[in-house]
Amino acid sequence: MKIGDRIRDLSGTEYVLEQAYNAGVQAEAFRARRASGNTQERLAVKIYKNPEKDRIKRLNRIIASTRNVNKGLPARTLCFPVSIIQNRYAEGVVMPHTPENSIQMSELFETPQELPASPKAFEAVTKGRVQYKTLLLNAFHLARATERLYRNGFAHCDFSISNVFIHRTNGSVSVIDADNLAVEGFLPAKVSGTSGYMAPELESGQKKAPDHETDAHSLAVLIFNLLVFRHPLVGSDMNVDFADDPFGKNALYTDHPANMSNRFRGGFDLGDLPQDIQSLFYSAFVEGLHDPQDRPSATKWISPLWNAIELLYTCEKCRQTTFFTHQTSARCLFCEHQNKRFFALLKFSNGFVKVVEADSILYPHHFFGNVRQYDLSEKLADFKIHKSGHFIFANRSNYDIKAEFVTGAAKTISLNKGCALSQVKRIYFSDNIYADIETFFKMI
Ligand SMILES: [Zn+2]
Structure with a gap:
């Protein structure tokens, strides 16, 4: 197939191939558009090089699950196939294209075979081209997408920096190569993964086919990449080309608390991450590295x-x-830089902690706990610096909030009313949730 060619799917819809991508081992890939109807939508067409038993069965199963899998996720998070191409000359699939503003992770991050760390990614953050918040959001969306796959009985089987695309402004992700998914207990995986990202038991050949437990390892490696700008199993002194099975039976976490023989020196300090994230990396790369059942699942x-x-x-x-x-x-x-302005820590009764400063906003999950957890559409409260110099908390909701002051007095704060945060000890947001307030003023 070549640029300009037209091809039909099984429903008769015709597509025009617009741009060729680097051919993979398995298939050729093109950017495409419909020849008529909605001609604006960017699509991807993949034409397989060889026939494969069970392929159509696999694709039909995946296509049938598309709506359920993507429900509630940002558009194009999981680029599931939408239709099948099958004629005398070709077998292929049509999929949504990754969004225009997203980039392949490999544009910012290095494979461990190239370099242990990813200076391009770190520089993009220190130079302000990419917000660290965006990378955290990328990791969050990737974990949610992976969880969604498992809930629907799928395993991706080949997570790597080549098939995860990250959006540099809104933090969404797009996972491609969803036509290779394994349907657990129904259709086994057709790929075993990519070296450096696949689980140690696959690298060493102990296990033959990937599944959700091996995906859990790959997911943890990608999250580590995004948050720490390096690979978790490649220390400063390791030469991957000469090392003995460094991602397989001899894989060792760079930050292993007892075995320090694979340390990475310099770079982003892992100790600056929140404690629960550090603990998850410990579970993934110490407890679960060679014990797949101990790895944190995507949900965690x-x-x-x-x-x-x-x-x-x-x-x-x-x-x-x-x-x-x-x-x-x-x-x-x-x-x-030492930031010197007003901050407060809200320590919620459900264990959640939030940093607030001027312009911070509270949402339904702050008021009510585990409801509408990732919904930022309704603003219920905010924070401002008043012209008097006070750090003010204001209720923007119709729910009455109770503030308990350091003096022991209490007051109800209704819609558009507020109070100076420095005087407040605890805020009761609802029957279930309160937050203890710690304020820090122009701290040095
Ligand atoms: Zn700074």
Whole structure:
């Protein structure tokens, strides 16, 4: 097939091939559009090089699940096939194209065979071209997409920096190569994964086919890439070309607490990440590295990643989003600037912690706990610096909130009413949820 060719799917819809992508081992891929009807939508057409038993059965199963799998996820998160091409000359599939503003992770991140760390990604953050918040959102969306696959009985089988696309502004992700999915207990995987990203038991040949447990390893590697800008199993002194099975039986976490023989020196400090994220990396790369059942599932990542996003603030000097990791210091992790302005920590009764400053907003999940958890469409409260210099909390909802003051007095705060946060000890948002307030003023 070549650019300009037209091809029909099984329903008779005709597509025009517009641009060829690098051919893979398995197939040729093109950007395409419909020849008539909705001709604006960018699509991808993949033409397989060889016939494969069960392919059509697999594709039909995947296509039938598309609506369920994508429900509630940002558009084009899982680029599932939408129709099948099958004629005398070719067998292929039509899929949504990745969004225009998204890039393949490999444009920013290095494979471990190239380099242990990803200087391009780190520079994109320190130079402000990519917000760290966006990378956290990418990780969050990737974990949600992976969870959704499992819930529908699929395993991706080949997560790597080549088939995950990240959106650099809104933080969404697009996972491609969804035509290779394994349907667990029904259709086994056709691919075994990519070296450096596949689980140790697959690298060493102990296990023959990927599944949700091996996906859990690949997911943890990609999240580590996104958050720490390097590979979790490649230390500074390792030469991957000469190392003995470094991703298989001898795989060792760079931050293993007891075995320090594979340390990575320099770079982003893992200790600056929220504790629950560090613990998940420990589960994935210490407890679960060679024991697949001990790896954190995709589900386990979702809340900690979301909570990490709520711990961010924007550095007043470099404008990068950074963590408030030490309660006594608002030092930017990327430019080391000491931010000196009003901050408060809201420690919610359900364990959730949020950093707030001027312009921060509270949403339904802050008021009510685990409801509409990832919905930012309704603003219920906000924070402002009043002209008097006070850091003010204001209720923007129709729900009455109760504030308990340091003096012991209490007051109901109704719609568009507020109070100075420095005087408040605890806020009761609903019958279920309250938050203890710690305020930090122009801290040094
Ligand atoms: Zn900074």
